[in-house]
Structure formats: C-alpha cells, structure tokens
Amino acid sequence: MSRYRLDPTPAQQAALLAQCGHARYVWNLALEQWSMWTPDKGPTPGYVEQARQLTEARGAFGWLRAGSQTVQQQALRDFDQAVRNFYAGTHRRPTWRRAGVHEGFRIVGSQASRIVKLNRKWAAVNVPKVGRVQFRLSRAVPDAKSYRITRDRVGRWHIAFAAIPEPIPAPGTGEVVGVDRGVTVSAALSTGELLTCTGLSDREQERLKHLQRRLARAHPGSKRRQRVRAAIAKLHARAGDRRKDWVEKTSTDLARRFDVIRVEDLRVAPMTRRPKPKPDPEQPGGYLPNRRRAKAGLNRGILANGWGLLVQRLEHKAAGRVERVNPAYTSQTCSACGHCAPENRENQAVFRCAACGHQANADVNAAVNIAAGRAVSARRETPPVRVSPKREPQLATSA
Structure with missing residues (x-):
C-alpha cells in the first residue's frame, strides 16, 4: 500500500548502491560480533558500544566516512531490534546479508518527511548523500516517520514508507x-x-x-x-x-x-x-x-x-x-450429509458421497466444510449436519 517505484539517475544509482553496501557491511559486522559469543566470555557489544566503534571506524576509513552516518547507525539499530525479536521468539535468527540479494537501507527521522511533489505523477524524496530522487506518485503518500529504499534482483528501485493502512470495514451482511x-x-x-x-x-x-x-x-x-x-x-x-x-x-x-x-x-x-x-540399511553410505x-x-x-x-x-x-x-478430512467429508470416507473423493476434481450421492467439485465441497467450521477428529467424527426433516431417508450405499 505504501510502496512506490524510484527513478534514480545513473549517478544516483551508484550512490544508492554505495549506501546499500555500507549498511550491509555494518550489519554483517554486528552479526559477526554477536555470533562470537560463548558461555565462557562476557556479553557481546550492544548498540551503544557498536555506535562508538562505528564512529572510530568512520574516522579511520575514508570509504566508510564517505557514506551517510544516518544510514549506518540505522543499520545497527535494525540489527539490535532483530536480536530483540529473536530472543522474544517472534522472528528467526538474524542472517547474513549478501550483495545483489539484500540491497537496501532505511531512513528514520525528519529526513523521511522531506518530500517534494513535482507534478501530478512525480515526487522527489531527499536521500542523505544522494540528493533528491524522483519516484512515481501511483497513490497519495502517507504520513510516515521512516522509509526504506530497496533494489530487487532485476535492478528495480523502490521506496516504501512505514505506514500501516486502516483495515477494510466489514460489509455488515453477516455472510x-x-x-x-x-x-x-x-x-x-x-x-x-x-x-x-x-x-x-x-x-x-x-x-x-x-x-x-x-x-x-x-x-x-x-x-x-x-x-x-x-x-x-x-x-x-x-x-x-x-x-x-x-x-x-x-x-x-x-x-x-x-x-x-x-x-x-x-x-x-x-x-x-x-x-x-532415507539411508539404505543394506548398503552403508547409500540412500533409498x-x-x-x-x-x-x-x-x-x-x-x-x-x-x-x-x-x-x-x-x-x-x-x-x-x-x-482445522483442515483434517475437510476434503473427504460430504458437505450435505457429513459422511466422511476416503472413497468420497473420486479424483482431484470430483467429489461423490458414497452415502447420499451428493456430487460437487471437490475443492468447492471442501470450501463449504471450511465455511461451516466443520473440524473432523482422528476418528472421522463430524458434528451432526442439519438436514430437513422432510427429506427422504437415503440408503447407506447409493449408486
């Protein structure tokens, strides 16, 4: 909802790639420090200590000093948040970032709101150390405090503003x-x-x-x-x-x-x-x-x-x-009478109930069971299906 296509010039593309390289380099260094922890050693450096080390590194290396300090510090903040999420159990372990695959960086603060509307179709955003970069106004720009610039494997640049849109209201029909x-x-x-x-x-x-x-x-x-x-x-x-x-x-x-x-x-x-x-027990080193x-x-x-x-x-x-x-046996249960058996599913597309003879598309029949919330236990026991009392009794095995 908040992603737009960037249109940087060739010179701006080179500057953006350099910023991506700096952010990836800082992230990987922080990950390496965090991965070196062992029980017999002390705690690894946190964000404050890593920010101090980043300042020393920028003073020692000119190529790192040529980049934006905002981008590099934000990479450290992102890594610190990734570690917190990992320990909280909400996300996976932070991984290494590779060139050509993980190309991107994030801008947080007042610079994220420096957006200039050029005309009806184009706007420009101010990127540190790069300048104003144009992006396509495919929709209204949300009010966000941060944005992220990324480059996919095809070479397309995008800018995404951190704004969560409001959910779609329910129609109120009860369906x-x-x-x-x-x-x-x-x-x-x-x-x-x-x-x-x-x-x-x-x-x-x-x-x-x-x-x-x-x-x-x-x-x-x-x-x-x-x-x-x-x-x-x-x-x-x-x-x-x-x-x-x-x-x-x-x-x-x-x-x-x-x-x-x-x-x-x-x-x-x-x-x-x-x-x-599957190891082969008869042939050591072989597999089945x-x-x-x-x-x-x-x-x-x-x-x-x-x-x-x-x-x-x-x-x-x-x-x-x-x-x-629960998806158990939803594709083998009849949506009309509730009979559950493997032979109900004739093939991938056709469903024919062996008890009442109900025939329908197999996927649609499963969707009807899902809509009814019909969960089947391991014994294939389904809740009773409401059937009209005027319906004639059906044979257990119908043609």
Missing part, C-alpha cells in the same frame, strides 16, 4: 465464506467460485527452461552468465509481481464482500520443506529413493499459488474477521 487453497485451483470459495493465480505463460516457461540450460553451460564469472542470470531473474520477478497482484485483488475483494472469512490452518513452511534422505523430485514439484506449486501470502494479507485487511479451521 461467511470458506476458502480452500490448492495447487490446480489456487482458491476455491464456498460460493462456488474457482480462482486461479496467474503465473508464467507456457511460452515464458519454455523460455525459462531454455535460459536455465544456458546458465548450466555458461562459465562461472563470465559476462554471458551474468546476462543469463539477469534474464532468469526478470522472469521470476514477473511471476512474483503477478502473484502479488492476484493476492492483493483477491484479498481486497473477499474483505469487502464477507463479514467472516474462514481458511484452513495450514503450516506452509513445514509443508514446503524438502524430504529427509525419497521422491524428492515429486516433492519439489509440489513445493513449487504451493509457493506459486501464494498460500501463505493470501492468508497474511487477509488478516491485514480483514483484521479480526479471519478464522482458521
């Missing part, structure tokens, strides 16, 4: 929707809608495969390898942009149409981990097949459909209106 996420169908709604996330086209996938083969034949460190890597990164960035666009539009539409949104409580990160190797290639294809399908990002954005936009439902 509840269930969302079943899948690989073939990205999101199936209990209303019967089937939503598909747009990815790379068949022609783009063929080009990606061709570029990956060229990359395998290119010599390490050659200019051809750099060009091929840039072309591959461009395709991946295009797929990521389309996926984010689909997630934003879908989450906004659901938040505006429904009061309560129920989704499966899936742990996407463990689901997309690579399978563990573990279907890692099939699992890799499934992982790509899950990540390409944005399972985690969709729920995350729903919780942001429909705060307090998103409920997580």
Whole structure:
C-alpha cells in the first residue's frame, strides 16, 4: 500500500548502491560480533558500544566516512531490534546479508518527511548523500516517520514508507465464506467460485527452461552468465509481481464482500520443506529413493499459488474477521450429509458421497466444510449436519 517505484539517475544509482553496501557491511559486522559469543566470555557489544566503534571506524576509513552516518547507525539499530525479536521468539535468527540479494537501507527521522511533489505523477524524496530522487506518485503518500529504499534482483528501485493502512470495514451482511487453497485451483470459495493465480505463460516457461540450460553451460564469472542470470531473474520477478497482484485483488475483494472469512490452518513452511534422505540399511553410505523430485514439484506449486501470502494479507485487511479451521478430512467429508470416507473423493476434481450421492467439485465441497467450521477428529467424527426433516431417508450405499 505504501510502496512506490524510484527513478534514480545513473549517478544516483551508484550512490544508492554505495549506501546499500555500507549498511550491509555494518550489519554483517554486528552479526559477526554477536555470533562470537560463548558461555565462557562476557556479553557481546550492544548498540551503544557498536555506535562508538562505528564512529572510530568512520574516522579511520575514508570509504566508510564517505557514506551517510544516518544510514549506518540505522543499520545497527535494525540489527539490535532483530536480536530483540529473536530472543522474544517472534522472528528467526538474524542472517547474513549478501550483495545483489539484500540491497537496501532505511531512513528514520525528519529526513523521511522531506518530500517534494513535482507534478501530478512525480515526487522527489531527499536521500542523505544522494540528493533528491524522483519516484512515481501511483497513490497519495502517507504520513510516515521512516522509509526504506530497496533494489530487487532485476535492478528495480523502490521506496516504501512505514505506514500501516486502516483495515477494510466489514460489509455488515453477516455472510461467511470458506476458502480452500490448492495447487490446480489456487482458491476455491464456498460460493462456488474457482480462482486461479496467474503465473508464467507456457511460452515464458519454455523460455525459462531454455535460459536455465544456458546458465548450466555458461562459465562461472563470465559476462554471458551474468546476462543469463539477469534474464532468469526478470522472469521470476514477473511471476512474483503477478502473484502479488492476484493476492492483493483477491484479498481486497473477499474483505469487502464477507463479514467472516474462514481458511484452513495450514503450516506452509513445514509443508514446503524438502524430504529427509532415507539411508539404505543394506548398503552403508547409500540412500533409498525419497521422491524428492515429486516433492519439489509440489513445493513449487504451493509457493506459486501464494498460500501463505493470501492468508497474511487477509488478516491485514480483514483484521479480526479471519478464522482458521482445522483442515483434517475437510476434503473427504460430504458437505450435505457429513459422511466422511476416503472413497468420497473420486479424483482431484470430483467429489461423490458414497452415502447420499451428493456430487460437487471437490475443492468447492471442501470450501463449504471450511465455511461451516466443520473440524473432523482422528476418528472421522463430524458434528451432526442439519438436514430437513422432510427429506427422504437415503440408503447407506447409493449408486
């Protein structure tokens, strides 16, 4: 909501890359000091001591002094906050930052509000040691006290203002929707809608495969390898942009149409981990097949459909209106009579109840169960489904 495309000149791009290098260098030094702690040694330097060491380093090295002290000190503050979050258990352990991957820095304070509107489409922000850098006014600039400048792997520059938008108000209709996420169908709604996330086209996938083969034949460190890597990164960035666009539009539409949104409580990160190797007991040092290639294809399908990002954005936009439902046996339970059996799911797309004969799309049937909040225990016991008393009794095994 607060991200804009930067348009720096070639000279400004070089200055911005230098600032990114300084911030990354300071972050990695702080991480190295923190990683050297052992039980037999004293505490590692905190932010105050590291800020003093940074002042001494800027006096000793001219290349570091040429950068902005605000950017470098903010990198230390960000690392200190990352360590606090790690000890609090809310975030993972801080990791190393690499050139070409983690390119960015943050500005906090009065400089973040120095924004000049040039015309209807363009504005400029004042970056320390760089000057005024233009960015595209795709929407109104929020009132923020900090911003972050980043560069992706394709070479695009962005500026993001630290402003959290207000949640989307509920429509007040009392409607509840269930969302079943899948690989073939990205999101199936209990209303019967089937939503598909747009990815790379068949022609783009063929080009990606061709570029990956060229990359395998290119010599390490050659200019051809750099060009091929840039072309591959461009395709991946295009797929990521389309996926984010689909997630934003879908989450906004659901938040505006429904009061309560129920989704499966899936742990996407463990689901997309690579399978563990299976040692061969008959052959020491050997391993048995573990279907890692099939699992890799499934992982790509899950990540390409944005399972985690969709729920995350729903919780942001429909705060307090998103409920997580136990996903156990939702795809094997009949949404009409509540009968749960593996034979109900004929294939990936068709659901046919073996008890009442109810037939529907398998993903839509699961979405209806999710909308009803129907959790199934390990014994496949479901809560009783309200059935009209005028309905004729059905045979246990229908044709």
